[in-house]
Amino acid sequence: MKKATVGAVVVGSAAVVALIVRHRMRKTSKWGRAKAILKEFEEKCATPDAKLKQVADAMTVEMHAGLASEGGSKLKMLISYVDNLPTGDEEGVFYALDLGGTNFRVLRVQLGGKSGGIIHQEFAEASIPPNLMVGSSEALFDYIAAELAKFVAAEEEKFHQPPGRQRELGFTFSFPIMQTSINSGTLIRWTKGFSIDDTVGKDVVAELEKAMHRQGVDMRVSALVNDTVGTLAGGRFSNKDVSIAVILGTGTNAAYVERAQAIPKWNGPLPKSGEMVINMEWGNFRSSHLPLTEYDHAMDTDSLNPGEQIFEKICSGMYLGEILRRVLLRMAEEAGIFGDEVPPKLKNSFILRTPEMSAMHHDTSSDLRVVGDKLKDILEISNTCLKTRRLVVELCNIVATRGARLAAAGVLGIVKKMGRDTPEESGQETIVVAMDGGLYEHYTEYRKCLENSLVGLLGEEMSTSIVFKHANDGSGIGAALLAASNSLYVEDRS
Ligand code: ADP
Ligand code: MG
Numbered sequence: 043m044k045k046a047t048v049g050a051v052v053v054g055s056a057a058v059v060a061l062i063v064r065h066r067m068r069k070t071s072k073w074g075r076a077k078a079i080l081k082e083f084e085e086k087c088a089t090p091d092a093k094l095k096q097v098a099d100a101m102t103v104e105m106h107a108g109l110a111s112e113g114g115s116k117l118k119m120l121i122s123y124v125d126n127l128p129t130g131d132e133e134g135v136f137y138a139l140d141l142g143g144t145n146f147r148v149l150r151v152q153l154g155g156k157s158g159g160i161i162h163q164e165f166a167e168a169s170i171p172p173n174l175m176v177g178s179s180e181a182l183f184d185y186i187a188a189e190l191a192k193f194v195a196a197e198e199e200k201f202h203q204p205p206g207r208q209r210e211l212g213f214t215f216s217f218p219i220m221q222t223s224i225n226s227g228t229l230i231r232w233t234k235g236f237s238i239d240d241t242v243g244k245d246v247v248a249e250l251e252k253a254m255h256r257q258g259v260d261m262r263v264s265a266l267v268n269d270t271v272g273t274l275a276g277g278r279f280s281n282k283d284v285s286i287a288v289i290l291g292t293g294t295n296a297a298y299v300e301r302a303q304a305i306p307k308w309n310g311p312l313p314k315s316g317e318m319v320i321n322m323e324w325g326n327f328r329s330s331h332l333p334l335t336e337y338d339h340a341m342d343t344d345s346l347n348p349g350e351q352i353f354e355k356i357c358s359g360m361y362l363g364e365i366l367r368r369v370l371l372r373m374a375e376e377a378g379i380f381g382d383e384v385p386p387k388l389k390n391s392f393i394l395r396t397p398e399m400s401a402m403h404h405d406t407s408s409d410l411r412v413v414g415d416k417l418k419d420i421l422e423i424s425n426t427c428l429k430t431r432r433l434v435v436e437l438c439n440i441v442a443t444r445g446a447r448l449a450a451a452g453v454l455g456i457v458k459k460m461g462r463d464t465p466e467e468s469g470q471e472t473i474v475v476a477m478d479g480g481l482y483e484h485y486t487e488y489r490k491c492l493e494n495s496l497v498g499l500l501g502e503e504m505s506t507s508i509v510f511k512h513a514n515d516g517s518g519i520g521a522a523l524l525a526a527s528n529s530l531y532v533e534d535r536s
Pocket of ligand 1: 142143144145290291292293358359360396397398400401478479480481484485
C-alpha cells in the first residue's frame with residue numbers, strides 16, 4: 043500500500059513537471075509562431091525605394107495607356123470636362139452636394155467676384171444609412187434630395203437667387219463616372235461598399251434631378267465632378283500652383299491637370315486653356331510590383347468587388363483596419379496570442395475600423411493603454427499583456443506604412459507623367475498637391491510617412507518642389523466653384 047502511494051506521488055509530481063514544461067513550451071512556441079507570422083507579413087509588405095520606383099513607373103505607364111484609348115488600362119483616366127479651373131473671379135451664391143462614402147454634405151457658398159474670395163459658406167452633413175448603400179437608386183437619391191430640400195428650406199433670404207434665376211449646384215459624386223459633359227455622366231460601377239445595381243449605366247445627374255423634383259427642390263445641376271476634381275478646383279482657387287489632388291479617405295483617388303494634346307482618346311475640340319483635368323480613378327490601379335499578401339487576396343475575394351480597386355484596398359481607410367483584423371485573427375488561431383480561445387468578435391469582417399487602428403498606432407502611453415482599451419471595447423479581448431499590445435502596434439505600423447508609401451509612389455507616378463520629376467524639367471516651379479480625406483487628415487503617422495517617402499523618392503534637390511497642402515473640404519467648395527464657372531447665367535465662359 044505504502045509503496046504504491048509513494049509511487050503515485052512520484053508519478054503525480056512528474057505529471058506536474060511535465061505540465062509546467064509543456065506550458066512553458068507552448069508559451070515560447072506561441073510567441074515564436076506569432077513572431078514568425080509577423081515577420082512573414084512584414085517581409086511581404088516591404089516597400090523599399092527601389093520597389094516604389096517600379097510602382098511609380100508602372101503608374102506612369104498605365105496613365106499613358108489609359109489616356110491613349112478607352113479601356114486601354116486599369117486606370118480609366120476619365121476626362122472630367124473641366125478645362126478651366128477657378129480663377130477667383132466667380133460670383134454669386136452656389137450650392138454643392140458631396141456624396142462619396144460614409145457621409146454626405148450639402149453646402150452653400152457665396153462667392154464675391156474679382157478677388158472677393160469666399161464671402162460665406164455653410165454646410166449640413168448626414169450619414170448614409172447602410173441599407174440605402176445597397177438598396178435602390180430611387181431610395182438613395184430621394185434621401186439625398188430630401189436632405190437638400192431641408193437645407194434650402196432653412197435658407198436666409200439674403201442668399202435667395204435674383205428673380206428669374208434658378209439655384210445652381212455642383213454635384214460631387216465620388217465614384218467612377220463616364221462623363222459625357224460637364225454636367226452629365228453615367229455610373230461605371232459602385233465602389234467603397236456601395237452596391238446598387240439599378241444605378242450602373244445611368245446618368246447620375248438625371249437621377250438626382252428627378253429626385254430633387256420629387257422632393258420639391260428647385261435647382262439645376264451645373265457641374266458633375268468627382269471629389270478629386272473638386273479638390274483640385276477648390277485648391278486652385280486658393281493657390282495657383284495646385285495641379286494635383288489626392289484623396290485618401292474611405293477610398294482613394296487622384297486627379298491632375300493634363301495637356302489636352304497629350305490625351306489621344308479625346309476627340310472633342312481642343313480647349314482654349316490647352317488643359318484638361320483628368321480623374322485617374324487610381325484606386326483601380328494594379329501592378330505585379332504591388333506588395334500583396336495572402337490577407338489582401340482573401341479580403342479581395344470576400345469583397346463586393348473582387349479583382350477591382352486593388353490599389354484602394356491596400357492604401358485607403360475602408361480597408362486598413364480590416365487587413366489588420368485578418369492578421370490578428372491568424373495570430374489568434376495559430377499562435378493563440380489572445381489565449382486558448384479565438385475571440386469570437388475577431389471573426390467579424392470590418393469590425394476593426396481604421397480610426398480605431400489609428401488610435402492604437404498613435405498610443406504613446408507606456409502601458410499602451412489605448413491599445414488595451416480598444417481591444418477590449420471592440421473585440422472584447424480583456425487582460426492583454428504589454429507584449430501582445432506591442433505586437434498589435436507593430437502590425438498597425440506595417441499596414442499603414444505600406445499604404446502610405448504606395449500612395450507616395452502613386453504621386454511620384456503622376457509627377458513623372460507631368461515631366462516634373464527632375465530639376466531641369468521642373469523648371470524650379472513648385473507643384474502643390476491638394477490633399478484631402480479623413481485618412482490623410484487624421485492618421486498622422488500615415489500622413490507623415492507619405493510625405494517623407496515622397497521626399498525620399500525625389501531626392502534632396504527636388505524635395506522642396508513638391509508640396510502637400512491639406513485642402514480641407516476643398517471638394518465641396520470646388521464643386522460650387524465649378525458650378526459657378528459653368529453657370530447657365532454666365533455669358534462668356536472662355
Ligand atoms: P469619405 O471618404 O467617405 O468621403 P472622409 O474623407 O471623411 O469621407 O474619410 C472618411 C474615412 O477616413 C473613414 O472611412 C476612415 O477610413 C478614415 N478616417 C476617419 N477618421 C480617421 C482617423 N481618426 N484615423 C484614421 N482614419 C480615419
Ligand atoms: Mg469624401
